[in-house]
Amino acid sequence: xxxxxxxxxxxxxxxxxxxxxxxxxxxxxxxxxxxxxxxxxxxxxxxxxxxxxxxxxxxxxxxxxxxxxxxxxxxxxxxxxxxxxxxxxxxxxxxxxxxxxxxxxxxxxxxxxxxxxxxxxxxxxxxxxxxxxxxxxxxxxxxxxxxxxxxxxxxxxxxxxxxxxxxxxxxxxxxxxxxxxxxxxxxxxxxxxxxxxxxxxxxxxxxxxxxxxxxxxxxxxxxxxxxxxxxxxxxxxxxxxxxxxx
Amino acid sequence: xxxxxxxxxxxxxxxxxxxxxxxxxxxxxxxxxxxxxxxxxxxxxxxxxxxxxxxxxxxxxxxxxxxxxxxxxxxxxxxxxxxxxxxxxxxxxxxxxxxxxxxxxxxxxxxxxxxxxxxxxxxxxxxxxxxxxxxxxxxxxxxxxxxxxxxxxxxxxxxxxxxxxxxxxxxxxxxxxxxxxxxxxxxxxxxxxxxxxxxxxxxxxxxxxxxxxxxxxxxxx
Numbered sequence: 001x002x003x004x005x006x007x008x009x010x011x012x013x014x015x016x017x018x019x020x021x022x023x024x025x026x027x028x029x030x031x032x033x034x035x036x037x038x039x040x041x042x043x044x045x046x047x048x049x050x051x052x053x054x055x056x057x058x059x060x061x062x063x064x065x066x067x068x069x070x071x072x073x074x075x076x077x078x079x080x081x082x083x084x085x086x087x088x089x090x091x092x093x094x095x096x097x098x099x100x101x102x103x104x105x106x107x108x109x110x111x112x113x114x115x116x117x118x119x120x121x122x123x124x125x126x127x128x129x130x131x132x133x134x135x136x137x138x139x140x141x142x143x144x145x146x147x148x149x150x151x152x153x154x155x156x157x158x159x160x161x162x163x164x165x166x167x168x169x170x171x172x173x174x175x176x177x178x179x180x181x182x183x184x185x186x187x188x189x190x191x192x193x194x195x196x197x198x199x200x201x202x203x204x205x206x207x208x209x210x211x212x213x214x215x216x217x218x219x220x221x222x223x224x225x226x227x228x229x230x231x232x233x234x235x236x237x238x239x240x241x242x243x244x245x246x
Numbered sequence: 247x248x249x250x251x252x253x254x255x256x257x258x259x260x261x262x263x264x265x266x267x268x269x270x271x272x273x274x275x276x277x278x279x280x281x282x283x284x285x286x287x288x289x290x291x292x293x294x295x296x297x298x299x300x301x302x303x304x305x306x307x308x309x310x311x312x313x314x315x316x317x318x319x320x321x322x323x324x325x326x327x328x329x330x331x332x333x334x335x336x337x338x339x340x341x342x343x344x345x346x347x348x349x350x351x352x353x354x355x356x357x358x359x360x361x362x363x364x365x366x367x368x369x370x371x372x373x374x375x376x377x378x379x380x381x382x383x384x385x386x387x388x389x390x391x392x393x394x395x396x397x398x399x400x401x402x403x404x405x406x407x408x409x410x411x412x413x414x415x416x417x418x419x420x421x422x423x424x425x426x427x428x429x430x431x432x433x434x435x436x437x438x439x440x441x442x443x444x445x446x447x448x449x450x451x452x453x454x455x456x457x458x459x460x461x462x463x464x465x466x467x
Binding site for chain 1: 363365366368369370371372373374375376379383384387388390391461462463464
């Protein structure tokens with residue numbers, strides 16, 4: 001019944017009587033990259049968190065591959081394994097080495113063979129240019145390096161969808177580039193992604209579709225990102241984009 | 247005066263004190279570690295939030311921790327007799343020591359585990375890790391420095407309690423200090439036992455701190 005990989009129907013989220021998400025409808029197809037932009041507090045990060053069952057929802061449904069996703073359902077663990085998530089604050093395990101950080105979930109959660117996973121981890125580390133840091137602890141890495149490791153940690157699970165939640169928001173400008181380059185490469189290789197970001201140039205370059213969020217609603221949706229960034233259709237999106245100009 | 251029997255007595259005292267302290271702490275953790283984990287998981291914002299369980303455990307801990315050790319020692323004597331066969335001596339003292347240590351350990355473990363960054367736990371949740379995996383692979387692993395510091399503190403406290411058990415013939419250095427120093431006014435013997443007690447506590451503290459520092463990968467080089 002569903003062709004899209006991820007399908008969100010009339011999603012409602014409230015927190016302390018505040019409505020965070022007001023009936024979001026969204027379909028994400030395989031291989032598609034959707035970028036969500038919008039002012040802080042508009043609910044975009046919350047949306048990503050709902051998609052991974054990290055938040056209770058008050059209404060609506062989320063389907064992944066046609067299967068209903070519920071936070072407290074028995075199969076949530078296996079559903080989460082199919083949804084990779086990378087956070088703004090990296091959230092690497094501080095007492096684990098880079099390699100241990102990457103291996104934990106595939107070995108302990110997916111029960112894959114350590115040797116096989118380790119070989120794959122090394123390949124991925126090579127890809128993001130950090131193979132030589134495999135035995136380092138997170139504190140020995142820069143923010144950009146930590147975030148690239150966090151991406152590898154998500155990728156090794158072979159997720160069907162990657163959720164990237166403002167992954168460069170805590171980084172120095174120089175490090176933003178190295179991280180976004182990794183994400184661009186992923187998009188090229190056909191990864192399905194839902195990205196929340198404040199990097200407009202990046203959004204323009206990577207998006208197949210752009211969503212402009214405000215007050216928990218999709219205000220504008222565009223299948224032509226370049227046109228959207230040049231000529232947004234709504235006044236609100238225009239104002240928002242203008243705030244990035246000097 | 248000081249002779250070889252005295253030396254033997256002191257050595258035995260040290261042995262008994264270390265024995266009581268270490269074994270009671272060990273048993274204390276067997277009870278207290280699951281208790282601390284349960285408190286962490288069931289508390290507000292925990293992975294298995296459950297108000298009833300949290301409040302019940304919380305209350306049990308508060309009550310048991312409020313009972314002065316000397317009273318606990320006497321109150322549990324029937325249990326001690328049942329388990330050990332007698333109510334005096336160092337092995338018997340392990341029973342009340344364990345019971346006194348367990349709630350303290352529960353609290354220490356709880357506070358250590360709660361120090362683990364929420365984002366890190368969420369990262370594990372988002373990977374599909376089940377509660378068991380998160381507890382053993384993430385919470386305990388990431389809180390290990392704090393947990394180890396906790397062990398050091400518990401050892402010191404239990405040692406202090408074990409000395410108190412000397413009042414009812416609990417064995418160990420505290421027993422010697424009370425029998426010689428207090429009942430016989432033999433101050434030198436009491437002072438010597440005191441020096442040993444301090445030395446043991448000091449040693450545990452130094453070793454504990456050193457280990458904790460070694461295991462901390464967050465900021466030391």
